[in-house]
Amino acid sequence: MGAAMTDVDAVVVGSGPNGLVAAVTLAEAGWRVLVLEAADQVGGGLRTEELTLPGFRHDVCSSVHPLAIASPAFRALGLERDGLRLAQPAIPLGHPLAPGRSVLLHRDVAETAAGLGRDGRTWARVVGGLGRRWERLADGVLDPLARPPRAPLETLAFGAAGIWPTTAVNRFAFRDEPARALLAGLAADATLDLAEPMTTGIGLLLGALGHGVGWPVAVGGSQAIADALVARLRSLGGEVRTGERVTSVDRLPSAKAVLLDLTPRQVLAVAGERFPDRYRRRLERWRYGAGVFKVDWALDGPVPWVDPALARAGTVHVVGTAAEAVAAERAVARGRVAARPYVLVVQAGVADPSRAPAGKHALWGYCHVPHGSTTDMTGAIEAQVERFAPGFRDRVLARHVMGPAAMEAHNANEIGGDIAGGSSDWRQLAARPVLSLTPWATPDPALFLCSSSTLPGGGVHGMCGRSAARVVLHRLG
Numbered sequence: 001m002g003a004a005m006t007d008v009d010a011v012v013v014g015s016g017p018n019g020l021v022a023a024v025t026l027a028e029a030g031w032r033v034l035v036l037e038a039a040d041q042v043g044g045g046l047r048t049e050e051l052t053l054p055g056f057r058h059d060v061c062s063s064v065h066p067l068a069i070a071s072p073a074f075r076a077l078g079l080e081r082d083g084l085r086l087a088q089p090a091i092p093l094g095h096p097l098a099p100g101r102s103v104l105l106h107r108d109v110a111e112t113a114a115g116l117g118r119d120g121r122t123w124a125r126v127v128g129g130l131g132r133r134w135e136r137l138a139d140g141v142l143d144p145l146a147r148p149p150r151a152p153l154e155t156l157a158f159g160a161a162g163i164w165p166t167t168a169v170n171r172f173a174f175r176d177e178p179a180r181a182l183l184a185g186l187a188a189d190a191t192l193d194l195a196e197p198m199t200t201g202i203g204l205l206l207g208a209l210g211h212g213v214g215w216p217v218a219v220g221g222s223q224a225i226a227d228a229l230v231a232r233l234r235s236l237g238g239e240v241r242t243g244e245r246v247t248s249v250d251r252l253p254s255a256k257a258v259l260l261d262l263t264p265r266q267v268l269a270v271a272g273e274r275f276p277d278r279y280r281r282r283l284e285r286w287r288y289g290a291g292v293f294k295v296d297w298a299l300d301g302p303v304p305w306v307d308p309a310l311a312r313a314g315t316v317h318v319v320g321t322a323a324e325a326v327a328a329e330r331a332v333a334r335g336r337v338a339a340r341p342y343v344l345v346v347q348a349g350v351a352d353p354s355r356a357p358a359g360k361h362a363l364w365g366y367c368h369v370p371h372g373s374t375t376d377m378t379g380a381i382e383a384q385v386e387r388f389a390p391g392f393r394d395r396v397l398a399r400h401v402m403g404p405a406a407m408e409a410h411n412a413n414e415i416g417g418d419i420a421g422g423s424s425d426w427r428q429l430a431a432r433p434v435l436s437l438t439p440w441a442t443p444d445p446a447l448f449l450c451s452s453s454t455l456p457g458g459g460v461h462g463m464c465g466r467s468a469a470r471v472v473l474h475r476l477g
């Protein structure tokens with residue numbers, strides 16, 4: 001490490017959204033904080049780069065931010081004071097069922113329900129109802145430290161519906177394809193077999209937030225969120241150093257607390273000898289989930305969707321029917337690549353024209369693949385988009401692809417291409433990374449975990465970081 005900032009209260013290892021929110025939370029409490037980041041750019045899963053051609057700004061990892069806009073941590077920080085602007089697409093989400101026929105998730109519940117036919121009332125009651133109370137829902141689901149729980153009724157209602165496998169809900173609660181496909185596409189974000197318990201929960205949460213707060217993108221790219229967090233941290237006297245890969249916590253400047261924005265395998269590598277055998281074994285048993293294969297495209301114009309409504313959607317779930325989504329995710333969960341994968345596409349330019357030169361588009365897309373897969377999914381992903389947007393390939397000026405190994409090289413937390421810091425199945429949602437009321441603390445009183453491998457899990461919400469920082473302040477402050 002270079003010239004050390006020696007006089008610090010806390011060192012945060014890793015500058016992902018959780019590391020930065022943890023750092024800001026501690027700095028707001030008057031602590032002197034140093035953040036050490038291995039990469040040359042801050043942000044972890046928030047980085048934005050010109051991956052294809054000059055002038056095309058691509059979100060390397062996260063791109064859509066319903067969790068950030070709803071998060072209690074981000075709401076409290078008010079990052080617009082540090083220059084952050086979020087932009088809303090006209091329609092949060094589109095999901096083509098067949099060429100020319102789509103189901104749409106609008107901000108407006110009634111408009112969404114109108115597209116769901118006989119299932120519209122159920123959707124409006126359950127998903128729309130949660131969306132109306134999004135603030136309490138987000139507090140209940142994303143803030144596991146709140147005691148007593150801040151929104152017990154919303155959390156219970158969410159849990160009672162969310163605990164079920166998506167396949168069961170689709171069989172018993174919905175009658176027609178549009179609602180089934182919409183829910184399956186939302187739930188597939190969990191990167192699990194949709195017959196697994198609790199997969200409905202992620203679908204409900206994302207659907208409800210679509211109604212409640214929308215699915216915005218960050219103007220200029222997700223990097224703007226990291227930059228705003230760094231600006232806030234610096235204004236509070238904190239320091240961030242990039243290009244500083246930490247290999248052992250023993251070589252850090254002395255501090256009251258060290259917070260690791262790392263997943264269990266990396267925690268063991270940098271601090272394993274500090275822990276008793278029992279805790280070490282629990283971290284060793286941590287399971288990583290499926291990976292992603294990502295493609296970023298520079299396009300000569302918008303995606304030529306057969307259904308023109310899709311041109312106004314920020315995010316498009318490209319897979320077809322609910323059964324196709326179930327089959328795609330089941331294949332991945334069983335260790336195979338899907339012939340017709342579930343593809344998440346984000347057309348950030350719909351809301352933020354700054355992403356590409358005038359008339360051009362920067363398009364983002366990925367599908368799930370088995371952990372560490374080396375299969376090139378470019379053809380399969382493009383074939384899925386082409387199904388609903390014939391002529392898409394002709395608009396491609398350049399493409400940039402990243403399989404699991406490239407994702408992990410970009411960000412060491414993305415082990416085997418896993419973007420959530422470990423599988424989010426029901427066992428690891430409860431025990432994240434260990435079963436404890438304060439899973440951010442470790443047996444070493446000075447060492448804490450703050451990554452998405454802790455509660456409440458993956459996504460850009462900063463709540464793992466805020467919770468970890470609060471535990472630090474409670475114990476050592």
Ligand SMILES: Cc1cc2nc3c(=O)[nH]c(=O)nc-3n(C[C@H](O)[C@H](O)[C@H](O)COP(=O)(O)OP(=O)(O)OC[C@H]3O[C@@H](n4cnc5c(N)ncnc54)[C@H](O)[C@@H]3O)c2cc1C
Pocket residue numbers: 013014015016017018019020036037038039042043044045046060061062063064065066067068244245246247261262266292294366407410411412413414419420421450451452453457458459460461464
């Ligand atoms: C392709 C993709 C798409 C996604 N899409 C979305 C989305 O649209 N919306 C959403 O909400 N979420 C999305 N996510 C998930 C989101 O990006 C992550 O859940 C989030 O970034 C996790 O934050 P974190 O702070 O826990 O870790 P990370 O953001 O992974 O940050 C960890 C940081 O630690 C650094 N680091 C690792 N090892 C060391 C070391 N030894 N020394 C120093 N630094 C180290 C890394 O370089 C990295 O900067 C996506 C992720 C990917 C990969």
